[in-house]
Amino acid sequence: MNLLPFLLFAALAVYLLALVVLSSKWKKIKAAKDPAQGGVDYPVTLLVPFRNEGRNIAGLLRNLADLSYPNLQIILIDDHSEDGGAEQVEEWISSEKKHNFNLISSQGRGKKAAIEEGVVMANANIILTTDADCALSADWVQNMLRAFDDPTVQMVAGPVMTKGGHTIFESFQQIDWSSILLLTNFFFSVKKPIMCSAANMGYRKEVFYHVKGYLGNHENLSGDDSFLLEKVYRRFGPQAIRYLPESDVLVKTNPARGLKGFLSQRARWASKWNKHQFWQNAGGAVLSALLSLASIGSVLLLMSGTAGVGMFALYWFLKLIFEYSVLGRVLKTYEIRPSIGYFVVASICHPMYVVVVAFLSFFAKSSWKGRKR
Incomplete structure (x- = not known):
């Protein structure tokens, strides 16, 4: 059981580092000063x-x-x-x-x-x-x-x-x-x-x-x-x-x-992960699923007494703060500002959502606008 906190926080560190690296390329974005400039003669x-x-x-x-x-x-x-x-x-x-x-x-x-x-x-x-x-x-x-x-x-x-x-x-x-x-x-x-x-x-x-x-x-x-x-x-x-x-x-x-349509859409998208020739597609899908499983597995820390409860709280505090900072910056670019409460719900639900979508992408039949395959 002593190894569990180390593994969970190691997975969290990978996730937080990934957020930092990804956000490093999200520069302050501004709209063009003259939206009518450029290419106006092209059919x-x-x-x-x-x-x-x-x-x-x-x-x-x-x-x-x-x-x-x-x-x-x-x-x-x-x-x-x-x-x-x-x-x-x-x-x-x-x-x-x-x-x-x-x-x-x-x-x-x-x-x-x-x-x-x-x-x-x-x-x-x-x-x-x-x-x-x-x-x-x-x-x-x-x-x-x-x-x-x-x-x-x-x-x-x-x-x-x-x-x-x-x-x-x-x-x-x-x-x-x-x-x-x-x-x-x-x-x-x-x-x-x-x-x-x-x-x-x-x-x-x-x-x-x-x-x-x-x-x-x-x-x-x-x-x-x-x-x-x-x-x-x-x-x-x-x-x-x-x-x-x-x-x-x-x-x-x-x-x-509705939730059913949302999960079906995402599962259809996820089902393509192994059909691309780029390793980044498959690697990203597998890593996302593993890190999500780690977040779900963090509930096991609650079985380790007071120290485990403290580690559980720290795990989710760090996860939420980083997500709120990085993803909130992206949303702010498009003038979207969800409340911290919505971010808490999203942070908690997202790992379960990723695992469910991964499962459906393997075992559920894809559908789109009434068509199935």
């Missing part, structure tokens, strides 16, 4: 695949109509929706006479096939992508295009954060997203990008064809973002990929409405 195509997003369609269309970029083609790709969403889009385009909006129906199955058809229909060389449950700022397009002023840049990614924060569950999701953004920014900073989100990304059309799109990845239910990132990185190198963590390119997405 741009925005692809928005959707499946069974009927409840989000009206808000999505209003948001897309408010984008201020003048030379923009918007292609909405229906991935066999069963809730009337495609009909909503078609009726809105007709009634509003939006000539730069196009609706197409995907002939293939899945989000990757939908995007591939959208790329074929795109009339611009610069392609941006987002999801149907997301909200974009009016200047999002031109802010994303800043990076493409550099001709060596072939792909751009930006941050994603859930809306809300009014409940403990919504705040938990935002805190979880802050850890994702912290990891994303760090690995981009050290020229080893391992993840990004198709809800906020862009690339040159010819590059998509050059790396053969999603060839070799169609069997995976998700991964239209990270697998493409991996292909571009391997073909063109880290200098061809740019990450923009600034708040003026932030894309906001809807939080999961």
